[in-house]
Amino acid sequence: MTGKCVWFEGIPFPSLGYSPELLREVQESFLVKDEDVLLLTFPKSGTNWLIETVCLIYSKGDPKWVQSEPIWDRSPWVETKHGYELLKEKEGPRLISSHLPIQLFPKSFFKSKAKMIYLIRNPRDVLVSGYFFWRSAKFVKRPQSLEQYFEWFVEGNVVFGSWFDHARGWMSMRDKENFLILSYEEMKWDMRSTVEKICQFLGKKLEPEELNSVLKNSSFQAMKENSMSNYSLLKGQYFEENGQLLRKGVTGDWRNYFTVAQAETFDKLFQEKMADLPQDLFLWKQ
Numbered sequence: 599m600t601g602k603c604v605w606f607e608g609i610p611f612p613s614l615g616y617s618p619e620l621l622r623e624v625q626e627s628f629l630v631k632d633e634d635v636l637l638l639t640f641p642k643s644g645t646n647w648l649i650e651t652v653c654l655i656y657s658k659g660d661p662k663w664v665q666s667e668p669i670w671d672r673s674p675w676v677e678t679k680h681g682y683e684l685l686k687e688k689e690g691p692r693l694i695s696s697h698l699p700i701q702l703f704p705k706s707f708f709k710s711k712a713k714m715i716y717l718i719r720n721p722r723d724v725l726v727s728g729y730f731f732w733r734s735a736k737f738v739k740r741p742q743s744l745e746q747y748f749e750w751f752v753e754g755n756v757v758f759g760s761w762f763d764h765a766r767g768w769m770s771m772r773d774k775e776n777f778l779i780l781s782y783e784e785m786k787w788d789m790r791s792t793v794e795k796i797c798q799f800l801g802k803k804l805e806p807e808e809l810n811s812v813l814k815n816s817s818f819q820a821m822k823e824n825s826m827s828n829y830s831l832l833k834g835q836y837f838e839e840n841g842q843l844l845r846k847g848v849t850g851d852w853r854n855y856f857t858v859a860q861a862e863t864f865d866k867l868f869q870e871k872m873a874d875l876p877q878d879l880f881l882w883k884q
């Protein structure tokens with residue numbers, strides 16, 4: 599993938615809202631505070647679902663906040679111009695989102711006690727989700743076919759770089775007590791337990807009816823209908839009219855798109871790149 603993107607330290611970024619100067623400043627100068635909570639993902643892993651869930655936990659299930667403020671202002675992306683400016687001004691504990699690979703993340707985080715949740719998803723589904731999302735975006739080089747995007751993805755030539763490097767990098771933090779790994783798959787299979795896990799990690803307590811409201815308001819349908827969370831406000835400037843963030847919201851959709859040869863190529867690559875990591879980190883059934 600070349601063309602419509604910004605390069606920094608060998609990694610392509612979207613061409614809107616990102617610049618090498620800003621990425622360097624974020625890495626060197628952004629001050630992470632101990633009371634911040636950081637939500638980290640490779641794009642298309644369920645980032646916005648995680649943000650919505652954490653916002654609802656903070657509001658004890660009351661949907662007022664998630665229905666009145668755009669998701670990118672509730673938990674700004676630190677690496678974007680808009681997010682960085684907002685975060686610098688924000689008082690008190692902050693929710694901060696990021697897709698940055700570990701080597702480009704603000705250095706101050708590694709000396710802080712801030713809590714981080716890293717959300718991982720079957721990279722095959724990340725690939726398919728990314729293909730449909732980026733082909734309607736106006737700020738990246740658009741893939742012309744799934745076949746082409748598959749090639750870009752396995753080469754690590756997509757925005758935010760190689761999924762494998764991203765996951766490996768962040769997973770090196772897995773034994774730290776301020777670091778929690780979650781998966782999209784466990785959110786799909788048992789969201790109640792996942793919300794309880796997040797609450798325990800963040801030191802939050804929810805009454806049963808508050809927990810029920812978190813589940814209801816973070817559901818696929820609720821988010822799809824929430825204009826503050828479904829990116830419909832970005833249509834026109836950033837996305838084509840047919841673009842949608844909440845596309846299918848299922849696990850294993852890659853099976854509907856990969857050829858047998860692509861599935862084999864992917865399995866081989868996954869083995870090569872990830873074999874030395876504990877395999878129970880990867881909860882999906884291929």
Ligand SMILES: Nc1ncnc2c1ncn2[C@@H]1O[C@H](COP(=O)(O)O)[C@@H](OP(=O)(O)O)[C@H]1O
Nearest residue numbers: 642643644645646647727817818844845846847
């Ligand atoms: N509440 C929810 N429940 C299930 N999946 C959700 C969800 N909200 C978003 N998603 C899914 O998360 C993916 C987008 O990820 P991100 O937020 O990182 O960009 C999309 O996947 P699909 O394209 O497979 O449907 C989207 O449908």
Ligand SMILES: CCc1ccc(OS(=O)(=O)O)cc1
Nearest residue numbers: 612614615641642645737836
């Ligand atoms: C240009 C801002 C932007 C919007 C959406 C993006 O994708 S994701 O939702 O973070 O995966 C990336 C950048």
